[in-house]
Amino acid sequence: MEKHIVILPGDGIGPEVTNAAKGVLETVAAKFGHNFTFETHEIGGSAIDNQGTPLPEDTVAACRKADGILLGAVGGPKWDDLPGHMRPEKGLLGIRKQLGLFANLRPVKGFDSLLHASPLKPEVVGGSDLLIVRELTGGLYFGEPSERRNNGQDVVDTLAYSRSEIERIVDQSFKSAKVRRNKLTSVDKANVLESSRMWREVVEEKKQEHPDVEVEHMLVDAAAMKLVTNPAYFDVIVTENMFGDILSDEASVLTGSLGMLPSASIRQDGLGLYEPVHGSAPDIAGQDKANPLATILSAAMMLRHSFNMSVEADEIESAVQSVLNDKYHTADLKVKDGTQVSGSELAKKVSEQM
Amino acid sequence: MEKHIVILPGDGIGPEVTNAAKGVLETVAAKFGHNFTFETHEIGGSAIDNQGTPLPEDTVAACRKADGILLGAVGGPKWDDLPGHMRPEKGLLGIRKQLGLFANLRPVKGFDSLLHASPLKPEVVGGSDLLIVRELTGGLYFGEPSERRNNGQDVVDTLAYSRSEIERIVDQSFKSAKVRRNKLTSVDKANVLESSRMWREVVEEKKQEHPDVEVEHMLVDAAAMKLVTNPAYFDVIVTENMFGDILSDEASVLTGSLGMLPSASIRQDGLGLYEPVHGSAPDIAGQDKANPLATILSAAMMLRHSFNMSVEADEIESAVQSVLNDKYHTADLKVKDGTQVSGSELAKKVSEQM
Ligand SMILES: CC(C)[C@H](C(=O)O)[C@@H](O)C(=O)O
Ligand SMILES: CC(C)[C@H](C(=O)O)[C@@H](O)C(=O)O
Numbered sequence: 001m002e003k004h005i006v007i008l009p010g011d012g013i014g015p016e017v018t019n020a021a022k023g024v025l026e027t028v029a030a031k032f033g034h035n036f037t038f039e040t041h042e043i044g045g046s047a048i049d050n051q052g053t054p055l056p057e058d059t060v061a062a063c064r065k066a067d068g069i070l071l072g073a074v075g076g077p078k079w080d081d082l083p084g085h086m087r088p089e090k091g092l093l094g095i096r097k098q099l100g101l102f103a104n105l106r107p108v109k110g111f112d113s114l115l116h117a118s119p120l121k122p123e124v125v126g127g128s129d130l131l132i133v134r135e136l137t138g139g140l141y142f143g144e145p146s147e148r149r150n151n152g153q154d155v156v157d158t159l160a161y162s163r164s165e166i167e168r169i170v171d172q173s174f175k176s177a178k179v180r181r182n183k184l185t186s187v188d189k190a191n192v193l194e195s196s197r198m199w200r201e202v203v204e205e206k207k208q209e210h211p212d213v214e215v216e217h218m219l220v221d222a223a224a225m226k227l228v229t230n231p232a233y234f235d236v237i238v239t240e241n242m243f244g245d246i247l248s249d250e251a252s253v254l255t256g257s258l259g260m261l262p263s264a265s266i267r268q269d270g271l272g273l274y275e276p277v278h279g280s281a282p283d284i285a286g287q288d289k290a291n292p293l294a295t296i297l298s299a300a301m302m303l304r305h306s307f308n309m310s311v312e313a314d315e316i317e318s319a320v321q322s323v324l325n326d327k328y329h330t331a332d333l334k335v336k337d338g339t340q341v342s343g344s345e346l347a348k349k350v351s352e353q354m
Numbered sequence: 355m356e357k358h359i360v361i362l363p364g365d366g367i368g369p370e371v372t373n374a375a376k377g378v379l380e381t382v383a384a385k386f387g388h389n390f391t392f393e394t395h396e397i398g399g400s401a402i403d404n405q406g407t408p409l410p411e412d413t414v415a416a417c418r419k420a421d422g423i424l425l426g427a428v429g430g431p432k433w434d435d436l437p438g439h440m441r442p443e444k445g446l447l448g449i450r451k452q453l454g455l456f457a458n459l460r461p462v463k464g465f466d467s468l469l470h471a472s473p474l475k476p477e478v479v480g481g482s483d484l485l486i487v488r489e490l491t492g493g494l495y496f497g498e499p500s501e502r503r504n505n506g507q508d509v510v511d512t513l514a515y516s517r518s519e520i521e522r523i524v525d526q527s528f529k530s531a532k533v534r535r536n537k538l539t540s541v542d543k544a545n546v547l548e549s550s551r552m553w554r555e556v557v558e559e560k561k562q563e564h565p566d567v568e569v570e571h572m573l574v575d576a577a578a579m580k581l582v583t584n585p586a587y588f589d590v591i592v593t594e595n596m597f598g599d600i601l602s603d604e605a606s607v608l609t610g611s612l613g614m615l616p617s618a619s620i621r622q623d624g625l626g627l628y629e630p631v632h633g634s635a636p637d638i639a640g641q642d643k644a645n646p647l648a649t650i651l652s653a654a655m656m657l658r659h660s661f662n663m664s665v666e667a668d669e670i671e672s673a674v675q676s677v678l679n680d681k682y683h684t685a686d687l688k689v690k691d692g693t694q695v696s697g698s699e700l701a702k703k704v705s706e707q708m
Binding site: 084087089093118119120121124140141143146147148152153154155156157158159160161162163164189191192193194195197198220221222224225227228229230242243245246247248249250252253254 | 438441443447472473474475478494495497500501502506507508509510511512513514515516517518543545546547548549551552574575576578579581582583584596597599600601602603604606607608
């Protein structure tokens, strides 16, 4: 198959980890007889430096025409003091919104060889394998008004949703639950928010269409507790944008594998932006130290979700697993009796395994 | 001193734990020559049952005249299907708002003898001793509009703050930091919310008045991670209402002592409502099984914050500590080689220690 991939390296370690993942994608293409073409564009801090904006128009235009988008990371102390609209993260928020990438999929799974790095006791974290489906283009992030009032004495932000925005993310979460363990936890604050009460209604309606999926509602404060006390309880969690931001980051540290976690931001027609959960780590940028596995696993998610290539995705995921089983790792991971290698070497090991 | 205390037992185990704490307060009064008078009023589900509203007017009126308010817990499955305005939690939200109790203090500290019950590894949780100062009467909880629009197709909630609401909670957090370890972490989402940007400005302004306090800003998603990976990092956290709801519940499970955690909701003149962090536990209500220590420690917070009786408060806290050291406990706590007793017996042990 022919697929066109836009790479947005971004800032810090972004260029090196996306480059590593590109190598793995080329290995997949060669092995399975696909033709992947690549095009690179700027976003975030580097786009601010070179083009004066965190999200240049040609970046958006290229992404619109892509079959899949692979992003490294954005941001860094260099741009921390710029005014709001000129911050690197605006590039990320902008591309999500402009492309309508409304569903953020954040899988959290422990790798056995890394569980020892979890802050949780092994008996608490063991067996955890959950997916957070976060709404990504609505809620407090984009609701209007968001402004000062009354001569700067008052301020408001707006948590806004339309019923159809809630419906499509809830649909996506049922879809995800059905290819997993058929359990869906919808997280809201229905005892306080009107938007949560609408959210709950939509989930109640939609569950009629999916009698095979076990559905429950949980308040966001209770979910924040249960993620820590019993993460293995969850299969799929669906929630609105801000709750999802908080809970998915909380969940990301549970298994001790933060450097390993991929994410996808997708829309209904299959287009998606794939990126590692970790940040741009400016302190180690350019030294070939960065762990490329989260980006490589993000590329695997791209194959599965945007290209319908699940065999190829499985192949990457098992290759990553084998490399970990062989105890190769970058400096960020502490692996007992392991062999520490550079980021590019680790990526090469993954390619070799295929 | 003469102090008038309003007790709001509420639902489930609320009556038995407030009754236990009342006994301890009477012991304090006898020992220190104070005169505490008590008056009991309804709130939550029991108020719905008996008076048709979760927050009867005479309850509010009595609280307005009190020197301190001690609450048990509200809610239970019995009232879960009632419409929004008739839910037990409306009583709690209403009393906070009507009395202007804008600062919620949520201390989290591990008791050595209970740390084994923490989901975190001992080396991660050890030494944790933090205080979350949550804004309690603003933000998404009370902002208007909060409504359906466009024939029910759209919904909005509003995150609203005035500068003075932010100032007073930030002032309170500096005050708390100064009687602790002089470190303040202000948590916001300034890369997305205008209200967070105002929040950050206020903290930056106020910190000029407190050069002795070390101040930092942290994004809410990063804070949700750091609470799990390194809770001992924090001293005082200050944040807005919804973030505070989520983070304080997340924090409450870290030390394995959820059944032990008190809370205070206070205002500038010292009036406060004190309640345990745990819920109404309807499944064990009326069996004298409930652990009264969180409510007893809430009463100690009342002595300290509302009555300026820090010696008396210390006395209760050390008595609780001694009882735990002697390994007396209720059924909820697993204490190695401990003696399991009923809730009322445990409270009596605390009184005896004084
Ligand atoms: C950078 C920031 C605006 C962003 C968000 O809050 O969505 C990030 O935290 C994320 O989760 O991708
Ligand atoms: C019952 C509920 C409305 C309340 C809140 O969210 O404030 C509770 O969770 C709390 O934290 O006291």
